[in-house]
Amino acid sequence: MVNNKVDENIKESKEVALHYMKTLVEVARESFLILDSELRVVSANPTFYQSFKVSEKETENMLLYNLGNGQWDIVELKKLLEEILPENNVIKDYEVTHVFENIGQKTIVLNARQIDSVQLIILAMEDVTAKNQLEHKLSEYTKNLEIKIAERTKQLTIKVKELEDLNKSMVGREIKMVELQKTIEELKKD
Numbered sequence: 503m504v505n506n507k508v509d510e511n512i513k514e515s516k517e518v519a520l521h522y523m524k525t526l527v528e529v530a531r532e533s534f535l536i537l538d539s540e541l542r543v544v545s546a547n548p549t550f551y552q553s554f555k556v557s558e559k560e561t562e563n564m565l566l567y568n569l570g571n572g573q574w575d576i577v578e579l580k581k582l583l584e585e586i587l588p589e590n591n592v593i594k595d596y597e598v599t600h601v602f603e604n605i606g607q608k609t610i611v612l613n614a615r616q617i618d619s620v621q622l623i624i625l626a627m628e629d630v631t632a633k634n635q636l637e638h639k640l641s642e643y644t645k646n647l648e649i650k651i652a653e654r655t656k657q658l659t660i661k662v663k664e665l666e667d668l669n670k671s672m673v674g675r676e677i678k679m680v681e682l683q684k685t686i687e688e689l690k691k692d
Contacts, residue, residue, distance in 0.1 A: 518537050523617075523624060533627040541566045541583060544622065553629060555604040582612065587623065591616045597630070609634050 523536055524545050535543055535548035546561050556570060566583070567575040571605050587593055593614040601607045613626040 523622070530626075533629070535566070535625040535627070537566060537583075537623040537625060539621040539623075541623070543569070550627070553605070553627075554602065570603055573600075576600050579612070582614065583625075584622070587614055587616050591618070607631070 524547075528547050530547060531549060533553050535550060536545040538544050542565060543561050543564050546558070549555065551561070554570070567580070576598060578596070580649045581595055582593050593612060597609060597613045598612060599607065599609045607629045608629055611628040611630050613628075616623050617626060627661055
């Protein structure tokens, strides 16, 4: 009787925790999966379904690695969830790049937390593909800009040198003209 009561309390706690987790992840902009201790998908948020172009039927109650014809069978992800997460209970900002069947190559930052009290794992996925592409474009643009600035600086340095040489020549002529003018004035006096 006592064991049944404890089992019921654990089950109720798990259901309450799952309800709160589902409620929270439904409003998130990032993709979320709630996994059980065997890495089966208990729930996913609408952002996950949209981002990865899958349905609830294709996702829920499925082993994570079997999702999308095995496209989630990613070596780095397995290592994270099966080796690192059980020891640390948390994974933060782990970046994975993978080619997905329906959506192409994506770079995703993973964050996961194991919730021992209810034997669930919450896995957050932020798609940073566009951000990384923009950073790469910005880096290329900056590099090209630096090259152009270096070229222009070199050209300006050459022009400045030419102007300095021309200035010296003109100042030298001006000094000679002044000297000649003095000589002419002295000769006129004589």
